[in-house]
Amino acid sequence: MKYYLSSDQAPKDYYNIAADLSEPLLPPLHPQTKQPVGPTDLAPLFPMELIKQEVSTERYIQIPEEVRSLYQLYRPSPLVRATRLEKALKTKARIYFKYEGSSPSGSHKTNTALAQAFYNYQEGIKKIVTETGAGQWGTALSFACAQFGLDCEVYMVRGSYDQKPYRKAIMETFGASVFPSPSTRTEVGRGQLKNDPGSLGSLGIAISEAVEVAVQDQDTHYALGSVLNHVLLHQTVIGQEALKQFELANDYPDVVIAPLGGGSNFAGLSFPFIGEMLRGGKKVRAIAVEPASCPKLTRGVFGYDFGDTAGFTPLLPMYSLGHDFMPPGLHAGGLRYHGASALCSHLLNKGQIQAVALQQLECFEAGLLFAKTEGVLPAPEANHAIAQAIREAKEADQQGIEKVILFNLCGHGHFDMSAYEDFIKGKLQDHSLDEEVLKKSAAAVQQL
Amino acid sequence: MKYYLSSDQAPKDYYNIAADLSEPLLPPLHPQTKQPVGPTDLAPLFPMELIKQEVSTERYIQIPEEVRSLYQLYRPSPLVRATRLEKALKTKARIYFKYEGSSPSGSHKTNTALAQAFYNYQEGIKKIVTETGAGQWGTALSFACAQFGLDCEVYMVRGSYDQKPYRKAIMETFGASVFPSPSTRTEVGRGQLKNDPGSLGSLGIAISEAVEVAVQDQDTHYALGSVLNHVLLHQTVIGQEALKQFELANDYPDVVIAPLGGGSNFAGLSFPFIGEMLRGGKKVRAIAVEPASCPKLTRGVFGYDFGDTAGFTPLLPMYSLGHDFMPPGLHAGGLRYHGASALCSHLLNKGQIQAVALQQLECFEAGLLFAKTEGVLPAPEANHAIAQAIREAKEADQQGIEKVILFNLCGHGHFDMSAYEDFIKGKLQDHSLDEEVLKKSAAAVQQL
Numbered sequence A, B: 001m002k003y004y005l006s007s008d009q010a011p012k013d014y015y016n017i018a019a020d021l022s023e024p025l026l027p028p029l030h031p032q033t034k035q036p037v038g039p040t041d042l043a044p045l046f047p048m049e050l051i052k053q054e055v056s057t058e059r060y061i062q063i064p065e066e067v068r069s070l071y072q073l074y075r076p077s078p079l080v081r082a083t084r085l086e087k088a089l090k091t092k093a094r095i096y097f098k099y100e101g102s103s104p105s106g107s108h109k110t111n112t113a114l115a116q117a118f119y120n121y122q123e124g125i126k127k128i129v130t131e132t133g134a135g136q137w138g139t140a141l142s143f144a145c146a147q148f149g150l151d152c153e154v155y156m157v158r159g160s161y162d163q164k165p166y167r168k169a170i171m172e173t174f175g176a177s178v179f180p181s182p183s184t185r186t187e188v189g190r191g192q193l194k195n196d197p198g199s200l201g202s203l204g205i206a207i208s209e210a211v212e213v214a215v216q217d218q219d220t221h222y223a224l225g226s227v228l229n230h231v232l233l234h235q236t237v238i239g240q241e242a243l244k245q246f247e248l249a250n251d252y253p254d255v256v257i258a259p260l261g262g263g264s265n266f267a268g269l270s271f272p273f274i275g276e277m278l279r280g281g282k283k284v285r286a287i288a289v290e291p292a293s294c295p296k297l298t299r300g301v302f303g304y305d306f307g308d309t310a311g312f313t314p315l316l317p318m319y320s321l322g323h324d325f326m327p328p329g330l331h332a333g334g335l336r337y338h339g340a341s342a343l344c345s346h347l348l349n350k351g352q353i354q355a356v357a358l359q360q361l362e363c364f365e366a367g368l369l370f371a372k373t374e375g376v377l378p379a380p381e382a383n384h385a386i387a388q389a390i391r392e393a394k395e396a397d398q399q400g401i402e403k404v405i406l407f408n409l410c411g412h413g414h415f416d417m418s419a420y421e422d423f424i425k426g427k428l429q430d431h432s433l434d435e436e437v438l439k440k441s442a443a444a445v446q447q448l
Helices: A048-056 A067-073 A083-089 A112-122 A136-147 A158-163 A163-175 A187-195 A203-214 A229-235 A239-251 A264-278 A342-349 A361-376 A380-399 A417-424 A435-442 B048-055 B065-069 B082-090 B110-122 B136-147 B157-165 B165-173 B187-195 B202-213 B228-233 B237-249 B264-278 B342-349 B360-374 B381-397 B419-422 B435-440
Strands: A011-013 A060-062 A079-081 A094-099 A125-130 A152-159 A177-183 A220-222 A256-261 A285-291 A301-306 A316-319 A354-358 A403-407 B013-015 B061-064 B079-082 B094-099 B126-133 B150-157 B177-179 B220-222 B255-259 B287-290 B301-306 B314-320 B355-360 B405-408
Touching: A011 A229, A011 A239, A011 A264, A048 A112, A048 A229, A067 A112, A079 A239, A083 A094, A083 A380, A083 A403, A094 A239, A094 A380, A112 A125, A112 A136, A112 A229, A125 A136, A125 A203, A136 A152, A136 A163, A152 A158, A152 A163, A152 A203, A158 A163, A158 A177, A163 A177, A163 B419, A177 A203, A187 A203, A203 A220, A203 B301, A229 A239, A229 A342, A239 A264, A239 A403, A256 A380, A264 A285, A264 A342, A264 A403, A285 A342, A285 A380, A316 A342, A316 B220, A354 A361, A354 A380, A361 A380, A361 A417, A380 A403, A417 B165, B013 B228, B013 B237, B013 B264, B048 B228, B061 B094, B061 B150, B065 B110, B079 B237, B082 B094, B082 B360, B094 B237, B094 B381, B110 B126, B110 B136, B110 B228, B126 B136, B126 B202, B136 B150, B136 B165, B150 B157, B150 B165, B150 B202, B157 B165, B157 B177, B165 B177, B177 B202, B187 B202, B202 B220, B228 B237, B228 B264, B228 B342, B237 B264, B237 B405, B255 B264, B255 B381, B264 B287, B264 B342, B264 B405, B287 B342, B287 B381, B314 B342, B355 B360, B355 B381, B360 B381, B360 B419, B381 B405
Parallel strands: A094 A403, A125 A152, A125 A220, A152 A177, A256 A285, A256 A403, A285 A354, B094 B405, B126 B150, B126 B220, B150 B177, B255 B287, B255 B405, B287 B355
Antiparallel strands: A011 A060, A079 A094, A301 A316, B013 B061, B079 B094, B301 B314
């Protein structure tokens, strides 16, 4: 059963959860002065409209007409009742998912990429530089830049670059230039390669490279695919659509589940539901699912830390494993990030959302069942949400209660087939983290 | 602009164009006796319901409830007005496409795979063997078999097997066993390998291998992804939906375009429109687009020929380049077949459809423009339809006439990125065929 909205039912505004927080967010700090960063600190990287959104406490921020028109290529996305999955699980729970895989990049990342490209274009910027891990964000920004005639330069974590050659190909198809990170094109990259010529890179390093390139040229900006408030904001079209679609379904979720890498996937689906709750509406349990191999929410420290490895970014108030934490070679590249967005961290710290950490074998098992029953092969990131949805359904059946579960199927796995191949052949394994390493890297976080 | 149908507006019947032909189709012949083949000849390969469909002249054949229910996973598929492509072309033509890429296999092939798996399951069959070229059909049948608990064995043309490892992976994800063809598992395969140990295979050889395996076991059947009447029949859900969606759009196509490999893609979209015309309704120009490197419709001979290389199949009445024609290593693997289905061949012979042959560079160029403007990266097969749609739009603008164009976007290209990579790097080239080779292979066709 699928629930569609017509394009004139699509949200006209982004929903800003900052308006509904009981306490304001802690500000990002300048690393030297330890004072809150101001608009001028961020202007070399971002257009002023995005800087304003970053600190706005307005509840609704209008979606530009040009962006809404582009959203129509793939939005509103369907809300789907997963009846065949329910049947396979023999569950009485009602399981729904929101499917974001039909976008040009095959994931939810296009939602913010189009907005960011537009605001940069509007400010006269000619080129955007970014990093990408699994490749979804880089693909989304490549497509978005092509819509506004902007150049796009992508630093792709070397491990993914080598493992997923077709991600590079699709970014190039949309017109981007793609370089493996660490690269020889930046100080940061050259430094990393000097220390470790065979480095597989990390998101933190790739961010540092992209920022280094972006600040050198007035016509060039940087863009981030998650973590920042404005990025989470743009993703709220997902949850807003889902709210309307649940009206069509005459139903309402008890639990809302999404994977958490930096936080935009989770925020996109859950914030509009959490907002309803914070304003006195229906209760909802929002669960962020992270990989057990990169457990910032369940094992990290709440405090101030850098967003990147080199320490170019402001200090952000977040749950972090430490900005030089190096996660194991997990097959959900989009979840290999050391910190969680300030907004998600704030909500977790206040007990308004929950977090769980899952091992990857359980997640791939869940993804395989989903593919066979619902006919969509999920991205490894999405498998984390599916696995938790299955846990919730089983728990409800054991307790003999009725439960309505919603999760975000944030993307398809067509560019992640090598991971599925490894899983089928029994080559994947679960990870256990070294306590000493965790402790050491967490020391970089300035605890609150 | 997208036009959706609700699931209760989905077609309840397949449309059989045989009911509307002015002259009946020529029958398939037994190669030894030259007599029409009967149901008993085909029973070792196909369930009786499909054999009946193969010769039926009923206009509508009911879609089984089980199959309709599975279609709901991805059907009705959207009809989309390609307004951004129109804008990029600065054309006054209205261009629509039907998008089949959201199916579990990423292509239209799922439409017949589910029907074929169901009828085999209903007859108590335990296993289906098939061949696949580009991999779309093998993926579709793997998924379909998983729905009914059937084993699935796929012989994949070696060239594709090596070039597209992730196609193999997705078939295995759905539970199939996949072998490169020619293989050492069959007489045919061993014979081919003896002659040419490095053989890249062909669809014709892979069909022979699959048929050889299927006939050896009573519980095992064979399935074909195109060419046969019943396969074309199942695809007509596409065109039937499009007819209803054009009512919603308050429009009607002047031209209907689809790629032609064996014929099911083309038939699926066009037959319901052609049927309207044959019954005295609105006129439509239906154009089958083939690759210039495998031009059976524009350069082949109309006559009786085998469907496979080894000569295991009945003789089929079709346009053919000769059953041992070996097409060059074209990047639209789904179009590398020597013959065209009897129904499409019949219509072309009667002048009721048209055919054009396009070179691959023009097709990839068109696909790239489509990806950048409409946000869907097309399969190389689909690029042929896009390229022809662009030609039609430009022609209309030159003539100063208004034209409504519909084409089938039969699948996405997520598993074909190596082809796009080669194209972007300038490694692809157009093909010219050797007249002597064409003449020699066409001699195998028993001309009518």
